[in-house]
Amino acid sequence: MKKIRFSALLMLLLSCVSFTDVASAATKGEAAKPAAVQQAPAENVALVNLNTADVAQLQSELKGIGEKKAEAIVQYREANGPFTSVDQLLEVKGIGKATLDKNREKLTIK
Template sequence: MRNTVLTYLLLPLFASASLALNAAPATEPVTSPVPVVATQQTTPQLDLNTADALTLQTTLSGIGKTKAEAIVAYRQEHGAFASVDELLEIKGIGKALLDRNRDKLTVN
């Protein structure tokens, strides 16, 4: 019984001493972190009046080959886009799709 009690008392002591001795000391000097300055990166906007179907397809989210060709066909039939909102006139392009891509588009 005495050996069991000593084992329960000494085992945690030796375990904690072992962990403390095996801990690696910091060999590299601790440096303060470099502050990160948030800069707003602007992505170049795509001009609806000059972009071809392939560019529209690859740049815009949710625009496939058919919708990209419809945008170019609409532009050829009705002339240059006056605003980005004019995309709503094209079949298959709704408000949600336009809102998803609005920050990528411009009209010059």
């Protein structure tokens, strides 16, 4: 019985503390404002042209692309001609949707 009382008292105390924090933030106007998401301006992103980039550039500029995947991209381009869309990168062995999504803003096919 003492454990139940102690647990109930502890829960009540924690509820009051968290409510106080929420009420304090609401009076300051902070609760209504969502957190700002910082995004890098598109102008500052160095673009990687899939049709001209060499292994070293692909490897250094793209996330999740090591030497083997960079070589696979170049080999695919040499075998199939220039990329016609960024999504065509999914046809390269070892490149999946997650890797493409991580790098999509950096990729171009000019």
